[in-house]
Amino acid sequence: MNQASATNLPVPPAIAPEHTLSAPEWGMVSFLVSEVAFFGTLIVTYVAFMGRDVVGPTPAQALSLPLVLVSTLCLLSSSVVIHAAERALDRDEPRLFCFFLAATIALGIVFLVLTGVEWHDLIVNHELTIGRNLFGTTYYTLVGFHGLHVTVGVIVMLIVLGLAINRQVTAAHRTGVTLVAWYWHFVDAVWIVVFLVVYIASRSSGA
Amino acid sequence: MSTVEPTRGLELTGSPGERAVDLGWTSWLHDWTTTVDHKKIGILYVLMSIVFLVIGGIEALVMRWQLFYPRNDVIGHDAFNQLFTMHGTTMVFFVGMPILIGMGNYLVPLMIGARDMAFPRLNAFGFWVTLFGGLMTYLSLITGGAPALGWFAYAPLTAHTFSPSAATDFWALGLIVSGIGTISAAVNFLATIFGMRAPGMTLRKLPFFVWTMIWTSFQMLLAIPPLTAALVMILFDRQLGAHFFDVPNGGSAYLWQHLFWFFGHPEVYILILPVFGFVSEVIPVFSRKVLFGYEFMAAATMAIAFISLGVWAHHMFCVGMGRTLDLFFAVATFLVSIPTGIKFFNWLATMYGGRIRFASPMLFAFGFLSMFLIGGLTGIMLGAAPFDFQLSDSYFVVGHFHWVLIGGTLFGTFSGIYYWYPKMTGRMLSERLAKWHFWLLYIGFILTFGPMHVSGMLGMPRRIYTYDAGHGWELWNQLSTIGALVQVPSYAIFVYNLIVSLRKGKPAGDDPWDAWTLEWMTSSPPPPYNFEEIPTVHSRRPLWDLKHPEDPDWQYE
């Protein structure tokens, strides 16, 4: 492009290198924005229908904290653990990376199992199904879609783990791992909101 | 008049488009169905949209035929109700969005000097999913008939009680699926635009079309998921006995309306922002002047994208929201006209004092300017809440949105297609056919949708399969139908032009319009890798800088 650099012609300023996220990172950020819109809708709907049930059980009657506190703890801690995994990768300690990743997966699975236990209890002991009342409808939809996202995360991390065990994940694949971590942190953040709305707000709002 | 000006003798980077070695149609088919090249995918999107345009258009023709006489019975109520549902769904989801996404797919990497989109496979996935969604929606026909809901399918009409046929489920699934395609396209655009610009092309130096694609994608990311969620709710209600829209059990009919229009309004700007981009590329080139007030245009685009998130309930003025909310949404709606006006005036200022060549792209850009203005202004009338109490759900609304969707979206898109077809194929489209296409469409379009404003003000509601004589509606409906017939040949000519020019069109050369953005630097059609050497950029008009080394743009930006 530098025909311009002949003597009497104006010379373009040097091009300053631009610092920005990489394309894959931008991709993940955009995707997460759309996920925010999706969960935002489900949460707004849940709140809009809070206490509008014509039949029970209400959140206050059906939901119990202890179990969900444990599962919440698992998910939150898993966020920390996957961060540790990233660090391990940076210091390129493959074994440590595998270990932390496995731990994250384990915590994710525990979360899912506990959710399963909770749902079983709700269905069997409280006869709360998606068709029972508005609470059931909105609760299973919201928590269900979150659970789905956890499941997807677990599957993806299992794949990464498999690769890592075969020594196929190196610092070169750093961004890939970062993106997985971001996704996991997001799923985590969503859960915090869900927890506050479903298990704190709607439980205490007498309804 | 000939519009092909000889390009100045510059050695532009890029390589002669390589003719794919012909290995028979099977390999050709295999090539196109498995491609991950953003250019091929873009073209696939556009072709798909044109096919659906013809389908949706034919559906419209049947409706117009039915409405030609009062108490006419060409088709029954059932067929008619299915027709406008499928017509609306088709035109919005399988014509409007894919044709714009397709053009974006083709152009964005070329315009920012990238070799492909950020995620080529995701890109292919997006296309096939969108197409599949379209087919799925039409698959509802195997249930013995399409859904009869209207394209915004107000609850509880979608409930199993009122629409027992599985057609509704197909429709919802189809839209969910194609929605996934749209999201992946939006993600891909943003990743590409933010992450893969040529050296020197800062965000403030983006070609204007690319800038509008940023905000289109932004709106897609925020608007499509709520629709997806709402559609999922419909399916849960119908299939799992959930109660979202089940009023007797506490569900809400309002919920659907709010969720749908929270999507629906940004959607209509998704359908216009890229078009603003097209004409913002075409008008300067054919007026031989730089785009006037780029920064303000850019800011206006951004403003529209944000305001559009806060006006959805202007589609719900009649549901009894109460004065205060009505007023709020009326004001928000009026506000949109300010940034849109800024754009309008800047386009005019760009043309003013220029040297305007009325080649086909400019012709359609002119069609866009002269018609979108009217559609926008009728929008303002609808925005005046009390006026809308009368106009809402009348044919006036039908007039308004066809005016913006055809006078705006389609005219602008045609402008873009005539402008970039030479780049995509290496051939010029026939200017003579282009003029026939333009004038038949221009006249037919005005004749079809102008009278709708009148019948609307005379009290004719939309979505009625028949009407009584004596209300003064006959004349206006007959004019509409005649107008629709006038449009038919224009579309036929357009398709014919696309096909024959592929073989018979004048060779285009790299830069037939003497344009200024990067895509004209490489060969037509561009090689799979777009640019042999990634260009460096110093201004918004890199080719201007090349063609005018003595007076380059970067001095003024």
Add this chain to the structure above:
Amino acid sequence: MDTVGPRMLSAVGGLLAQSLSIFDPASPSAHSIVNLAILTLAVTGLIFLIVEGVLLYSVWRFRYVPKDQAPGDEPMGEPPQVYGSMPIEVAWTAAPTMIVFFLVLVTTRTLWEVEPDLPKPAAGDNALFVTVIGHQWWWEYVYKTYDGRKLGFITANELHIPASDNYTLRPAYLSLKSADVCHSYWVPRLGGKVDLIPGHTNLIVLETKEAGLHLGQCAEFCGAQHANMLIRVIAHPPEEFERWLASESQPAKEDPAARDGKAAFLAESCINCHAVRGTAAGGTYAPDLTHLMSRETLGSGMIKNTPENLHQWVHDPQSVKPGCLMPAFGLDDHQLDLIVDYLQTLH
């Protein structure tokens, strides 16, 4: 579009046998909407003329004619490049902003003029209170009170209201409800439309000095026969309206001549859906037939209420209003005649 538009339209509207023109207002709220409409049309019309004018001028004035240029000579240089101008941008941001401000003001005024509040019924208020229930695809009218008097009878498809005069206003407050899906109540000459949303109650007020028939129709797509969910509002001078109230609130008349017909009617499934006050027929699913003969039309305004049409309707409603929720019963001619004869005694 300029201000002549609406006048012309209303002229057209005025001449029509059955005008539904929004520019042919017959009520205060319809009037104030017309005023807003004309203002809006004027403003947008002006903008249109100016902007479209500038557009046409520029394309004509600055069009490029190839013969401006002798063949063979240097392609003429580019026109001067103007990159933008702060003052100009500010100017054409400010102008629309001011217009918008004006539009907001007039919109607000009209909003507060046309959106009513529901008062409490009271003696001497000359106000009629009716609950309107939208059904697929007909209207149920539950008369509550008039001028403070309890009414409490039900009728269908044709709404009768008192007309105002120069001395007293006689507004009809309609509480809008839906039995199934969303509908919308729209009588253009009496004002804007209001939706009927299941699970909610909306309010619309009809108030006119113009006695006689006012047409309208359902304006929200509500399924198969949305197109034939017509509205007929008949405004009466006060004393005439009183007479209508008096006869309407009576139970069905006993006509000895039609005793067999009545028996046949009551024997049929009719009574599961329809009500005839004063008889065993107590269905609530379908239009009340107590005073069927006081209606000019059948099938919610679709066909004239003539013996033939009535006969045809009872014989096979689907042949008249395809998809409507009343099935054909394959009655034999004898039963059919008996029932129709009976129905015709329901004055």
